[in-house]
Amino acid sequence: MARKSAKKSTSAKSGQESVFQRVFGTLWRGFLSISIIAACIGTLAVAGYAVYLDRIVRTQFEGVRWELPAQVYAKPLELYPGYSFSQKELMNELDRLGYREDELLRGAGAYHVKGSAIDMHIRGFGYWDGEQPSKRVRAHFSESSVATLTDLDSDDAVSLLRIDPLLIGSIYPSHGEDRVLVKLDEVPSMFSAGLILIEDRRFLKHWGVDPVSIFRAFVVNMKAGRVVQGGSTLTQQLVKNFFLDNRRTMWRKVTEAMMAVLLEIHYDKREILEAYINEVYVGQDGSRAIHGFGLGSYFYFKKPLKELQPHEIALMVALVKGPSQYDPRRRPKITKQRRDLVLDEFHKEGFITTEEVEEYKSRGLGVVGKAGSTSQYPAFVDLVRRQLHGQYVDDDLTSEGLKVFTTLDPRIQAQAEKHIADGLTELEKSRGLKEGTLQAAAVVTSTDGAQVLAVVGGRNPRYAGFNRALDALRPIGSLAKPVSYLAALRQPERFNLLTLLEDEELELPQRDGSIWRPQNYDKRYRGEVSLHQSLERSYNIPTVRLALKTGLPNVVRTFEDLGFKRRVMAVPSLSLGAIDMAPLEVAQLYNTLATGGYYSPLLSINSVTTKDGEPLSHYQLELKQAVPEGPVYLLNWALQRVMRVGTARSAYSQLPRTLNTAGKTGTTDDLRDSWFAGFSGSRLTVVWLGRDDNKPSKFSGSQGALKLWTRIMKDIENDSFSPPIPDDVETFPFNPNDIEHDDDDACDDGPAFPVPFIRGSMPEDYEPCDVDGFGGSRKRDPLDWFWKIFR
Amino acid sequence: MINIKSLLILFSAVCLLAGCAGRSAPPQQKPVTVGYETGSVNRGSSAPRQNYRFDSPRKIEEGSSAAVVTLWRQYQLEADADKTQRATATLERALRIEPRNPFLWQQLAKIKLDQEQPRQAVAMARKSNSLAVGNPYVQLGNWRIIHEAKDQLDDDSGADFAEERIEFLEEAIARKGTRGG
Numbered sequence: 022m023a024r025k026s027a028k029k030s031t032s033a034k035s036g037q038e039s040v041f042q043r044v045f046g047t048l049w050r051g052f053l054s055i056s057i058i059a060a061c062i063g064t065l066a067v068a069g070y071a072v073y074l075d076r077i078v079r080t081q082f083e084g085v086r087w088e089l090p091a092q093v094y095a096k097p098l099e100l101y102p103g104y105s106f107s108q109k110e111l112m113n114e115l116d117r118l119g120y121r122e123d124e125l126l127r128g129a130g131a132y133h134v135k136g137s138a139i140d141m142h143i144r145g146f147g148y149w150d151g152e153q154p155s156k157r158v159r160a161h162f163s164e165s166s167v168a169t170l171t172d173l174d175s176d177d178a179v180s181l182l183r184i185d186p187l188l189i190g191s192i193y194p195s196h197g198e199d200r201v202l203v204k205l206d207e208v209p210s211m212f213s214a215g216l217i218l219i220e221d222r223r224f225l226k227h228w229g230v231d232p233v234s235i236f237r238a239f240v241v242n243m244k245a246g247r248v249v250q251g252g253s254t255l256t257q258q259l260v261k262n263f264f265l266d267n268r269r270t271m272w273r274k275v276t277e278a279m280m281a282v283l284l285e286i287h288y289d290k291r292e293i294l295e296a297y298i299n300e301v302y303v304g305q306d307g308s309r310a311i312h313g314f315g316l317g318s319y320f321y322f323k324k325p326l327k328e329l330q331p332h333e334i335a336l337m338v339a340l341v342k343g344p345s346q347y348d349p350r351r352r353p354k355i356t357k358q359r360r361d362l363v364l365d366e367f368h369k370e371g372f373i374t375t376e377e378v379e380e381y382k383s384r385g386l387g388v389v390g391k392a393g394s395t396s397q398y399p400a401f402v403d404l405v406r407r408q409l410h411g412q413y414v415d416d417d418l419t420s421e422g423l424k425v426f427t428t429l430d431p432r433i434q435a436q437a438e439k440h441i442a443d444g445l446t447e448l449e450k451s452r453g454l455k456e457g458t459l460q461a462a463a464v465v466t467s468t469d470g471a472q473v474l475a476v477v478g479g480r481n482p483r484y485a486g487f488n489r490a491l492d493a494l495r496p497i498g499s500l501a502k503p504v505s506y507l508a509a510l511r512q513p514e515r516f517n518l519l520t521l522l523e524d525e526e527l528e529l530p531q532r533d534g535s536i537w538r539p540q541n542y543d544k545r546y547r548g549e550v551s552l553h554q555s556l557e558r559s560y561n562i563p564t565v566r567l568a569l570k571t572g573l574p575n576v577v578r579t580f581e582d583l584g585f586k587r588r589v590m591a592v593p594s595l596s597l598g599a600i601d602m603a604p605l606e607v608a609q610l611y612n613t614l615a616t617g618g619y620y621s622p623l624l625s626i627n628s629v630t631t632k633d634g635e636p637l638s639h640y641q642l643e644l645k646q647a648v649p650e651g652p653v654y655l656l657n658w659a660l661q662r663v664m665r666v667g668t669a670r671s672a673y674s675q676l677p678r679t680l681n682t683a684g685k686t687g688t689t690d691d692l693r694d695s696w697f698a699g700f701s702g703s704r705l706t707v708v709w710l711g712r713d714d715n716k717p718s719k720f721s722g723s724q725g726a727l728k729l730w731t732r733i734m735k736d737i738e739n740d741s742f743s744p745p746i747p748d749d750v751e752t753f754p755f756n757p758n759d760i761e762h763d764d765d766d767a768c769d770d771g772p773a774f775p776v777p778f779i780r781g782s783m784p785e786d787y788e789p790c791d792v793d794g795f796g797g798s799r800k801r802d803p804l805d806w807f808w809k810i811f812r
Numbered sequence: 813m814i815n816i817k818s819l820l821i822l823f824s825a826v827c828l829l830a831g832c833a834g835r836s837a838p839p840q841q842k843p844v845t846v847g848y849e850t851g852s853v854n855r856g857s858s859a860p861r862q863n864y865r866f867d868s869p870r871k872i873e874e875g876s877s878a879a880v881v882t883l884w885r886q887y888q889l890e891a892d893a894d895k896t897q898r899a900t901a902t903l904e905r906a907l908r909i910e911p912r913n914p915f916l917w918q919q920l921a922k923i924k925l926d927q928e929q930p931r932q933a934v935a936m937a938r939k940s941n942s943l944a945v946g947n948p949y950v951q952l953g954n955w956r957i958i959h960e961a962k963d964q965l966d967d968d969s970g971a972d973f974a975e976e977r978i979e980f981l982e983e984a985i986a987r988k989g990t991r992g993g
Binding site: 096099101102103104149150151180181467468469470472616617619627628636639641642643644645646650702703744745746747 | 877878879881882883897898900902905907908909911912920931932936938939942943945
């Protein structure tokens with residue numbers, strides 16, 4: 022029984038076992054099947070994911086790898102024998118361009134001062150009209166101009182030398198990524214080797230992921246108890262920057278590793294390294310993210326990557342670990358420690374000798390200027406961007422790497438910026454105003470070339486905010502007066518410079534029933550004044566009367582002819598400046614006056630090329646004779662007198678008296694806006710001064726804007742204003758202070774000056790002074806009877 | 813009427829050539845409206861009132877800096893190779909160095925004429941004239957451009973006026989030439 026029972030028990034046990042085995046077997050098989058199926062599905066999914074990643078890697082890497090912002094360049098400096106440009110000015114220019122002092126001129130971007138000469142190794146550059154190769158030239162100076170230029174290799178005389186232009190900014194996309202593309206061939210070999218040495222020693226050996234580095238980093242981090250070393254290869258860093266976000270998840274790490282391997286399968290190490298050099302984030306400039314060492318080199322050292330010295334290369338390589346942590350401008354001490362560490366590594370690897378490493382470590386960081394702006398010249402680049410928008414779509418501007426050659430003259434821009442900032446501080450002090458109360462804007466143009474040479478958008482020229490030069494629409498006050506006078510002088514049968522204007526109380530009923538009573542600035546009435554005196558002294562009442570006599574539609578038309586594009590209201594107060602304009606609009610208006618009545622749209626761009634130098638657009642000079650030369654000549658005669666004897670005469674306390682200029686002051690109600698617009702024979706400058714809150718600035722045009730204008734014009738290169746006398750203009754000697762003109766005894770009251778008239782328009786009752794050669798001894802003209810026949 | 817006009821032209825020319833116009837010439841007619849509303853120049857007489865200097869530069873090489881002459885030669889090479897855009901850019905580069913060089917403005921006017929932009933051509937030729945006061949050679953070239961441009965614009969009176977200026981200047985230059993000047 023027991024046996025039976027045992028047998029039974031054995032058989033029951035074996036039955037249980039077989040059930041268990043069957044169940045287990047079934048489960049196991051099921052598990053295996055599921056596992057196999059899952060593995061298959063997993064493999065398929067991974068494979069599918071890999072295929073998906075592979076497509077992303079190849080598409081993005083082979084297509085447009087980066088959005089390349091348009092690079093904006095200043096006007097290149099042209100040197101030639103006889104050019105009025107001092108040795109010091111050239112040294113400043115070369116420093117601005119990041120040229121280094123090197124007696125042996127090793128490599129482009131070097132110069133050496135030798136007595137009255139400067140030897141230069143000029144950089145090669147791709148201009149709109151073709152590539153200009155690198156060149157070694159000696160410039161000899163005599164006093165303050167270039168005497169000779171000599172090619173140092175051939176010893177030939179050079180008649181014209183163009184120096185590579187300053188990169189002044191870029192037009193980058195809204196997400197703020199900015200970069201300058203470099204090719205691996207342009208990268209110094211020490212840079213590539215150094216980068217690999219510090220960031221990924223085994224770069225040339227691994228397949229995108231480096232288990233050795235990962236293990237080493239794991240051990241180091243475990244020992245330290247925190248993350249002190251990363252195991253990512255350069256390829257993984259590139260993948261992270263190029264394709265992925267910054268989330269630290271396991272899945273992202275897996276994706277990063279897969280993509281790194283895929284990248285290595287498809288592309289060689291040179292391509293990957295070049296991509297890394299162009300992609301890596303190296304700094305921040307306001308909202309602008311500095312990507313790639315190409316731009317980084319300009320950002321920190323103001324020169325191309327290929328010209329970096331070993332200690333500068335070491336700094337760039339050192340930055341990669343953490344551009345915020347090792348910001349050389351904000352944290353120079355800690356950054357120098359890291360740079361020296363990198364230099365030590367360079368030495369250990371034999372890149373530099375023991376003497377060199379000590380010498381380089383003794384040097385400062387050598388980083389230029391201050392960051393904190395979005396561009397060096399935001400106000401000017403803003404103008405460039407607006408002029409480009411009509412022709413190029415945003416995407417092209419921010420992603421195609423276009424090269425934009427502009428008209429900005431960095432020397433004039435620097436002077437304008439300096440004098441606006443310093444001048445405002447002085448003016449504030451003179452009136453006991455808190456520093457920062459006043460604002461100002463300025464525009465400088467080359468008159469005949471119609472080029473915008475400088476734009477200052479406010480007292481902090483690096484601030485890329487409100488651009489007052491383009492957007493501050495303010496009443497222009499008496500700057501509008503010359504337009505009314507020009508409209509009048511276009512009617513020579515009615516008006517000339519000596520025409521008498523009534524200066525008596527004036528009441529003008531308005532459409533709303535109110536009465537407008539314009540007043541002179543000094544609240545006085547003078548009975549009668551001559552037309553030119555009224556302009557010189559900026560009298561209001563005679564101006565309004567003149568505009569009304571001339572016809573307001575004629576005044577409006579003259580505004581339009583001079584180049585003002587917006588609608589002008591034909592109201593009497595227009596003649597006193599009841600019209601809002603931005604400084605750039607005023608510059609356009611006055612530029613037409615400065616060129617004798619020839620209107621050219623002001624240009625800020627000369628040409629645009631593709632990133633490879635293929636010409637895309639050339640902005641040709643356009644010209645239109647907007648106003649006849651004669652009346653403009655007459656007006657400019659009066660505007661020159663504004664400078665010599667009128668409201669702007671204080672300018673000559675600083676300007677050389679040999680420099681002829683013409684201009685006009687402008688002041689608005691309650692001294693809110695202070696304006697000055699004036700020109701020499703080659704440059705026009707417009708200055709606005711006021712407050713952003715539109716409260717009174719407490720400065721008239723001559724007390725405020727004129728002071729800034731004078732400072733700027735004094736320090737920039739100018740030709741004297743001496744317009745040729747047009748065919749249809751003749752001059753007669755008068756005493757300009759005599760307002761009757763019908764009695765030549767009045768000539769005894771003061772010196773006679775040649776007063777221009779439109780030919781044949783001098784009224785018969787005028788008696789010119791009998792002066793031989795205007796200012797010589799007075800004597801009767803023996804042919805007087807003869808001339809009178811023809812009058 | 814024609815005779816009086818011709819006499820006036822001749823008289824003016826003789827005065828000018830003989831240096832009688834040493835001081836600014838006096839008014840020769842009663843005050844009249846001189847057509848400014850249409851933007852044209854004084855048409856009271858076709859004879860320009862200028863003191864012409866017959867030793868003025870005839871070619872750009874004679875009156876320009878070496879830098880501009882270098883660019884001028886580059887311009888000519890580019891123009892000969894039909895690289896019109898590049899040639900124009902070179903000329904404008906020269907103009908940035910010497911913005912008041914009448915030869916450069918004249919050449920730009922010629923380019924505009926070739927590009928069938930007669931209004932631009934007239935404006936640039938006039939600008940060149942205004943910078944070449946006293947230079948009969950440059951002005952003659954400019955009036956020829958203006959004449960052709962006015963023809964393109966079907967502006968008969970403008971073309972006639974230009975033709976009068978051309979005849980006057982050609983005659984003045986020829987007279988000077990026969991005097992050995």
